[in-house]
Amino acid sequence: MPTSTHATRKVLGPCSHILVAANTGSWRLERPDVDPELCIRCGTCAMYCPTACITVSKDKSEFPLTFDWNYCKGCGICGNECPKKAIRMIPEGGE
Ligand code: SF4
Ligand code: SF4
Numbered sequence: 001m002p003t004s005t006h007a008t009r010k011v012l013g014p015c016s017h018i019l020v021a022a023n024t025g026s027w028r029l030e031r032p033d034v035d036p037e038l039c040i041r042c043g044t045c046a047m048y049c050p051t052a053c054i055t056v057s058k059d060k061s062e063f064p065l066t067f068d069w070n071y072c073k074g075c076g077i078c079g080n081e082c083p084k085k086a087i088r089m090i091p092e093g094g095e
Contacts, residue, residue, distance in 0.1 A: 023071065024071070024073060025069045025070045025072065027073075028069075028072060028073060028074035028092050029074055029091070029092055030074045030090060030092055031069070031072060031074055031089070031090060031092050032045075032067065032072070032074075032076070032087045032088070032090075033087065033088055033089070033090045034064060034086055035086045035087075036064050036086075038085065038086035039064040039065065039082075039084060039086040040083075040084055040086075041056055041058055041060075041064050042084075043056045044081050044082060044083060045065070045078035045082050045087060047081075048077050048081040049072075049077060049078050050073070050075065050077060051068075051071045051072065051073060052071075053067055053068040053069075053071040053072045054066070054067055054078060055068075074089070074092065076089050
């Protein structure tokens with residue numbers, strides 16, 4: 001997970017590093033919402049998340065994903081990359 005984040009920062013340059021590292025949780029317009037019935041805990045979403053703010057639990061007694069809302073940008077990449085379409089974007093503050 002940290003490897004992809006570092007690679008993204010390197011490609012996009014120092015400005016992206018600042019934006020990725022900044023606590024921008026309050027700027028978000030949408031946030032990801034995971035359906036635990038569809039999620040197979042594969043980790044693809046966490047691998048592609050540009051801020052590495054997704055933690056995947058392999059323990060089936062726990063909810064599959066945890067998001068660090070301080071750093072999630074609401075970009076939707078996690079939902080786009082999910083092979084099971086288990087993540088949908090919902091309005092921030094809604095539902
Ligand atoms: S990519 Fe989709 S199926 Fe895989 S862990 Fe993330 S939400 Fe679950
Ligand atoms: S919406 Fe973007 S920043 Fe937030 S968890 Fe998904 S990929 Fe990461």
